[in-house]
Amino acid sequence: MGYEVWGLIRGQANPRVRHLRQLLGDVRLIRGDLLDQGSLIAAVERVQPDEVYNLAAISYVPMSWQQAELTGEVTGLGVLRVLEAIRVCSGISSSRTPGRGQIRFYQASSSEMYGQVRESPQTESTPFHPRSPYGVAKAYGHFLTQNYRESYGMFAVSGIMFNHESPRRGSEFVTRKVTLGAAKIKLGYERQLRLGNMHASRDWGFAGDYVRAMQMMLAQDSPADYVIGTGVTHSVEQLVDTAFRAVGLNWRDHVVTDAAFIRPAEVDRLCADPSKAKDELGWEPKIGFEELIAMMVDADVELLASSGGSAGEEFGTDSW
Ligand code: G4F
Numbered sequence: 487m488g489y490e491v492w493g494l495i496r497g498q499a500n501p502r503v504r505h506l507r508q509l510l511g512d513v514r515l516i517r518g519d520l521l522d523q524g525s526l527i528a529a530v531e532r533v534q535p536d537e538v539y540n541l542a543a544i545s546y547v548p549m550s551w552q553q554a555e556l557t558g559e560v561t562g563l564g565v566l567r568v569l570e571a572i573r574v575c576s577g578i579s580s581s582r583t584p585g586r587g588q589i590r591f592y593q594a595s596s597s598e599m600y601g602q603v604r605e606s607p608q609t610e611s612t613p614f615h616p617r618s619p620y621g622v623a624k625a626y627g628h629f630l631t632q633n634y635r636e637s638y639g640m641f642a643v644s645g646i647m648f649n650h651e652s653p654r655r656g657s658e659f660v661t662r663k664v665t666l667g668a669a670k671i672k673l674g675y676e677r678q679l680r681l682g683n684m685h686a687s688r689d690w691g692f693a694g695d696y697v698r699a700m701q702m703m704l705a706q707d708s709p710a711d712y713v714i715g716t717g718v719t720h721s722v723e724q725l726v727d728t729a730f731r732a733v734g735l736n737w738r739d740h741v742v743t744d745a746a747f748i749r750p751a752e753v754d755r756l757c758a759d760p761s762k763a764k765d766e767l768g769w770e771p772k773i774g775f776e777e778l779i780a781m782m783v784d785a786d787v788e789l790l791a792s793s794g795g796s797a798g799e800e801f802g803t804d805s806w
Pocket of ligand 1: 544545546547595596597598647648649650658659660661663680681682683684686687688722747749752753
């Protein structure tokens, strides 16, 4: 697409750098931290980006109860710091609006903002009722992005992303935990998989499709927010059934529920109405649920076969 991509990397000797290099050798890295305003200003000054995508967050919902303040700082106030870095570096103020060729900003908003849903499916105008410190922090970032657009005329947009998954998903999230678990049991490395609420339902799509939508949002003539999801919802139980069938197993022989994975407040059911993205961006997901889960299970079987069964152990037992 002709992009030169820079990634913001935080911390000293960050162990993810090696992994990132293996995956994406041509991404350039620059140091910075969402907790440090000066580092973000320096990064924007150095890179002089055309587009900024804020995909950074404490994104594991259970962790947001354990570290609620840090979640507010990173997932919520981090958005303010990125927007301020863009505003300051671009010389934008209440009396000086952006010119042509301004930096365009994308904020990864989340369907977790809907929480206890007021209507189904959820659209751009469905009210928010977040159910976790994570959802509350995301709602702050969402409204702030709208506010900078309205206050300063900045090209700042939010994609309200429903759950997006791939073989690269961390194994603390339920899709990957299940596909890895099914693959481990199939290959004889484990006998049991322990899960929380099997009745929760999510609109699960393929991350690659969602990244395409992000890029399309920044390529529009004028800025607007969009719901990005498939419009199809499945329960955790259906997810488990699909993954175990993909390796020829019956999940009822292996899956047990464990109270350690039940959340203090749950989001029961999410389902997107992506009609605005379809009508205005021409965006549609290309990969459906069954294909996505099969892709993830296949990748995990292959990974385990080559790693001797040790993949994903760093997160697999995380409870809230
Ligand atoms: O995979 P999850 O942890 O994803 P969750 O909470 O929906 O959030 C993800 O999607 C959001 C987009 O809507 C993102 F903003 C967010 O950053 C993250 O990427 O859990 C999905 C559902 C929940 O209802 C949970 O209670 O699965 C249920 N679940 C049941 N057993 C479990 C488990 N979730 C996890 N992580 N682990 C379990 O053992």
